Ligand code: SF4
């Protein structure tokens with residue numbers, strides 16, 4: 012219950028709208044300032060779309076930082092940006108996805 | 116590190132990365148605070164942040180507003196001076212339980228009693244984190260600290276009950292995981308006139324969790340996720356926190372009462388007449 016409410020500000024999707032098939036899906040991209048990260052894993056755990064995972068690489072301070080394993084799934088909810096204690100990750104809106112057909 | 120983060124404009128970037136431990140919830144609370152500052156619509160030139168000593172006491176040094184890092188326990192008296200000297204300011208005290216409840220506890224109850232116009236954000240990690248994990252008046256019964264290796268046998272303060280009983284007009288409690296709700300409460304508190312109080316239960320992997328074998332910051336966040344009960348309007352008296360018990364969160368108090376400055380100006384006007 013808590014999780015669904017975490018992203019409520021920008022992502023009101025727990026009740027599916029009737030015109031869901033016509034509405035454009037908000038889509039985002041994540042930016043990671045890897046050398047600020049301390050590898051706490053909060054963003055990975057609480058991203059509602061399971062976009063992130065920690066890499067095996069080390070940053071300058073020796074921490075494993077996250078990367079987007081499936082950025083296509085990002086809904087630009089901003090949760091990763093808010094939960095990150097290090098100001099190391101943020102989201103930006105991508106061009107909104109048109110109907111799948113348009114994507115070819 | 117010249118990449119920019121959208122919140123950097125409210126941070127003293129040259130001091131980032133901050134000193135807080137990996138998995139500490141303090142940084143998450145500051146993200147929420149920055150969002151709340153944006154949402155509040157306040158003129159940020161008139162917002163002041165005051166901290167005392169401790170891990171949370173560093174917040175004043177990281178926020179890029181007029182901010183003051185005061186002596187241990189004395190953030191509230193300092194903030195009271197600011198609020199009275201310039202009533203146009205929105206004064207925010209951002210400090211920890213050791214600073215606000217232990218060392219400065221007397222200041223807290225009297226600022227609440229007088230209804231001084233300020234917002235107090237108290238990050239509660241249940242002990243003195245920075246100085247090495249000593250027991251404090253917020254340590255849950257039976258929890259371990261460096262100075263209570265067999266467990267703490269004192270009954271702790273219930274902070275929301277303390278603030279409410281002392282006269283705060285706005286009282287809320289959230290954990291560091293309730294990001295949106297915490298942001299909303301911070302926004303409401305910033306917009307509220309009078310003494311508002313928000314307690315944030317926050318992971319402290321280095322001191323509290325380590326002494327009590329509770330795992331890392333993420334484990335504590337998962338505990339909050341599974342054990343928080345949202346109960347708006349609950350009686351703060353019923354919101355005691357025990358060692359690893361359920362945590363009642365929500366907005367407990369939101370009432371209107373004239374603040375000290377209003378009483379002062381109206382009272383004075385009656386006695387000596389309006390001054391030009
Ligand atoms: S904005 Fe962040 S938390 Fe939200 S879906 Fe995208 S990666 Fe996940």
Ligand code: SF4
Nearest residue numbers: 048049051052054095
């Ligand atoms: S929340 Fe921030 S510090 Fe933690 S793993 Fe993600 S990017 Fe790194």
Ligand code: SF4
Nearest residue numbers: 135136139170244319
């Ligand atoms: S000692 Fe605890 S409260 Fe202080 S920075 Fe470390 S984790 Fe955070």
